[in-house]
Amino acid sequence: MPSISTSERYVWTYVGNLYVKIWAPPADTNSPSTAPIVLFHDSLGSVELWRDFPEILALTLGRQVIAYDRPGFGRSYARTDTLEADFIINEAAGAFAAVRSELEIEDFIAFGHSVGGAMAAVCAAAFPKQCVALITEAAQAFVEDRTVKGIRDAEAVFAQDGQINRLKKYHGEKAQWVLRAWVDTWVSDEFQHWTLNEILPRVTCPVLAIHGEDDEFGSTAHPERYTSLPKGPCVMELVQGCGHVPHKEKPDIVNGVVREFLTRYVG
Template sequence: MVAKLQSSGILEIGRARLEYRMIGPPPKEAPTLVLLHEGLGCVGLWNSFPDRLAAATGAGVFVYSREGYGASSPAALPRPLTYMHDEALQVLPRVLDAIGFRRGLLVGHSDGASIAAIYAGSVQDHRIRGLSLIAPHFFVEGVTAASIEAAREAYEGGGLRGRLARWHKDVDLAFRGWNDAWLHPGFRAWDISEALAYIRVPIQIIQGSEDPYGSRRQIEVAEAECYCPVEVSLLPAVGHAPHREASDETVATMVAFADRLLKTHGEGVLSRAA
């Protein structure tokens, strides 16, 4: 059953209750950009970025918090090391169906970008016209593990817990679910590069040149493994969150990609001033 979407609310997916926002026209009226948040993200931590995308493209923008994040229902700990595959293959398809998704893009940041890539590389969904991936991870690098260890230190002894607590109903659950999984010894073997060869839609990668969580090797693997077009924007002096650190450039780059793909299919996305 397709949910009747409000501007914000709760989406029931099985036993999970997922908070969401819907900005702009609903899926039955226009293409939809579905935003998948980072490992410590949620609806609120996208800030004004979804609103800017909706205003600049004319598309609808749907953003939700995964289980265990934001105001969504809690998740069990420890998270399985397959949690991104589980989200991509078990939860995301149900979310898309529940909102009546018809056509559009998956837009993911960090963990969300990995989830988008897993989905597109595993499910031949004709509704997905392309992927816009912000600071994606396709395999684990030493720099990634080091930065996640530093995040744990900042959480336990610095101010990170307090900064995150305003956004998550259970901040310890949100942090531990992400941090403990990535730092588990078995997670070093995590690698989704094989899925890239099965993606059949254009991919946009936006990455900061100073990203502490991943090197340019992530881009090189995508370029080597993908048979689909891969467009890269490497932003100078930008870290792991281009949509926050270089918002204007990120919005403009993403809008151009969305317009080109969706207009090619005659779906009427019209650029507006970002």
């Protein structure tokens, strides 16, 4: 079986270092003109929490896959400040821009899970000539009652003895900040009116929205919003018997759908 090569590096910003990991397919299946896939992790996520999914993507698609830890997450620099309410829209000019510049990324495919899907959409809108496809997975497009309830339920679980250690495994001493950044932002009064209504019409590339039918953090109204765009082909894939993490719960389905979508609309 062909092997995937991996490399790690840190990208310097004026605040601190961002951790980046790259999965490269065998040389005979990749070419300099093949747009890499950039992964945007979820609210509690990190590079390592993607587990083997990036490797499988790189091998299946013959494309380079790039993932990075946002500031305050994983192996990137720690944060002690309050997460800004406009953190989603800031991603395009912030961490993503730094990674894109350092790695000299031209064309790219934006692939985001959960809030990372919203960030991927923002980046697709910010770089319309360079983003050749947008793939969202369990992504939110607005604040829904189900989302807030899911976050409150998760907060109660993490409050139990020892549960925060699940986050410390991936975020170390940053775990508490990661949890509070997620909960306190999404349930705040200031954030309740957040939507991507102004951003999504600026996305011009093909869009694939993957969503589990049993997603505890969002109804199908979210993928419907992502695939109701006036420009570019839009495809919605509802995965049966699946919750909030399709690439973990139904990896074969996700890989197949992504491969079919990119083969048809990107080449």
